[in-house]
Amino acid sequence: MPSSRKKRQTPNEHIALSSSQTTNSLYIDNGDCTCVCDHWYALFWYDKRVSAMSSNQAHYNHCCKNGQVKLLISRIPPLSLVTLFDQFQFLANIRAYNNMFAMTSFGGKVDESLNIGSGPYVFKIEGLMGLNEQTLYILCTCPLQYPLLFIHGESGWSNKLRLTVDEQETDRKMTMNMFYSYQLHNRLNMYTLLLRGGRLFQQYMVDAYASIEQDRLNYLRYNQNALRNEFLQEIVRYMDRFHALKAEDRPVVIARVFHMKLLFFTKFLKTQKPFGKVLADLYTIEFQKRGLPHYHLLLWIDHPDKIKDASQLEAYISTEIPDPITKPVLYRIVTESMMHGPCGIANSKAPYSRFICPHEAAWRIFNFLTHYRNRPVQVLAIHLENMKHITFRDNEQLESVVSNEYAKATTLTKWLANNNIDANGHHLRYIDYISDYRWLNNRKHWKHRVTERTPAVGCRSFEDIKTIGGELFLTFQSACEKLGLLGDDNEWFNAIEEVVAWATATDLISLFTHMLLFCEISNPKRLFEQQWKKFESDASYTQHIVNDEN
Structure with a gap:
């Protein structure tokens, strides 16, 4: 590939491209998909670049992992076939034409009931794919399953494929x-039938994602015993290049643009602060029955900006349909994209349930997050000394497992160890350590963050954890009691007092046993010593009768 075909887009060029006027002055236009990957010429939007790298060049890594993935260039198909792929009638029936030549059958149950009506076509499967090892092997030879998309017999995925990295790397798969x-990914000056396959392309994407998931399940199975819309101007302009295709024929574009809009909208809420200062945010992605994505966003707002009175809600929430005359664009968005007809018993075929569709397949193949939280949450290990869980393979020698310090390392043990060599965190409790340090999971190591706090004394061993005010307690529980971290068991004391007037001693013993098993009693021994006389009444009464008879 000659280097003259490569074209990078600078920030100034991006601004020029995104300056197209829309009917909505508040619409954020992200420009056109004209940037080119440095490595294998994939086209991408400027706003999908790797933001951590230089702002003077647009770098991208979703397509080839920074050049590590390299596949053979597709050969140009015959002109007659190119002509067919530009005809609406052919694309409307392309799945039927493909089945006439396919040497294998599709493994999933296809639900066509969704496509009865005027909505856009969606290829949808329900239930399990039912793929086995043999089917997976056949899927690796794409021409057998999709002869119209791979007319030159191009090979599919194989477990023999390797990344273009140094041979010294241990994981090159x-x-x-x-x-x-x-x-x-579309690539500069490269024609491919795959991305122009319309409804057949939808099937291929669902097939590909199902194969990925099956491959992951197979790994777990065989290693189990060894482990213990149109308002988006970017989509419209992109589809103008392919006059025979509709937006639903390119679910990849929909997924990539939606992901870009999602990131921009979240950034807008944080930087422009329409609701106030955002302290943290969380979102989850869901896919509707027709496959289109949407996301649920939760924001944590700083206390001074929080809504404190019901009258303030009107400034943020509206349940009215916008005026079609004064706000025509907003009215159109709400009525066409946020409202639907009857569902449930009134319309049992209403598209509201979730299935596997090509839009979700594209989302997951690109490894876009379906769940996101900021700030990140670090799980801190809690265990007694030498009582942590260790995962190892069944063929490993126990001596090597016990001597493997890396496998035994946890956030707790490394916190204690780090306090022996780094005095900067002595002023922090274990639960607060994450504020000044971050946990490197791949290295099982705490790394110090930049901080201006003054150090003080901290725990350096398990004995230090049990030492309160210079006194070493025998148990962690007694140390927690000294700190007032445990409850006083008054609720359990009151529970027994409430029933003692009518319950038998047997009932009380049963109640106390249930408390021990299922309740969090801070000091069971002390509770027993306070209440045991109530438990003995039956035994004492029986003993008195026996003594009197004798």
């Missing part, structure tokens, strides 16, 4: 996910 993510 090209995964299914990497393979399909590479395939799903």
Whole structure:
């Protein structure tokens, strides 16, 4: 590939492209998909660049992992076939034409009931794919399943494919996910039938994602015993290049643009602060029955900006349909995109349930997050000394497992160890350590953050944890009691007092046993010593009768 074909887009060029006027002055236009990957010429939007790198150049890594994934260039198909792929009638029936030549059958149950009506076509499967090892092997030879998309017999994914990295690297395997993510990108001056396959392309994407998931399940199975819309101007302009295709024929574009809009909208809420200062945010992605994505966003707002009175809600929430005359664009968005007809018993075929569709397949193949939280949450290990869980393979020698310090390391043990060599965190409790340090999971190590706090004394061993005010307690529980971290058991004391007037001693013993088993009693021994006389009444009464008879 000659280097003259490569074209990078600078920030100034991006601004020029995104300056197109829309009917809505508040619409954020992200420009056109004209940037080119430095490595294998994949086209991408400027706002999908790797933001951590230089702002003077647009770098991208979703397509080939920074050049590590390299596949053979597709050969140009015959002109007669190119002409067919530009005809609406052919694309409307392309799945039927493909089945006439396919040498294998599709493994999933296809639900066509969704496509009865005027909505856009969606290829949808329900239930399990039912793929086995043999089917997976056949799927790796794409021409057998999709002869119209791979007319030159191009090979599919194989477990023999390797990344273009140094041979010294221990993990050079090209995964299914990497393979399909590479395939799903348009590339500069390269023609491919795959991305122009319309409804057949939808099937291929669902097939690819199902294969990825099956491959992951197979790994777990075989290693189990060894482990213990149109308002988006970017989509409209992009589809103008392919006059025979509709937006639903390119679910990859919908997924990529939606992901870009999602990131921009979240950034807008944080930087422009329409609701106030955002302290943290969380979102989750869901896919409707027709496959289109939407996301649920939760924001944590700083206390001074929080809504404190019901009258303030009107400034943020509206349940009215916008005026079609004064706000025509907003009215159109709400009525066409946020409202639907009857569902449930009134319309049992209403599209509101979730299935596997090509839009979700594209989302997951690109490894876009379905759940996101900021700030990140670090789980801190809690265990007694030498009582942590260790995962090892069944063929490992126990001596090597016990001597493996890396496997035994946890956030707790490394916190104690780090306090012996780094005095900067002595002023922090274990639960607060994350504020000044971050946990490197791949290295099992705490790394110091930049901080201006003054150090003080901290725990350096398990004995230090049990030492309160210079006194070493025998148990962690007694140390927690000294600190007032445990309850006083008054609720359990009161529970027994409430029932003692009518319950028998047997009932009381049963109640106390249930408390021990299922309740969090801070000091069971003390509770027993306070209440045991109530438990003995039956025994004492029986003993008195026996003594009197004798």
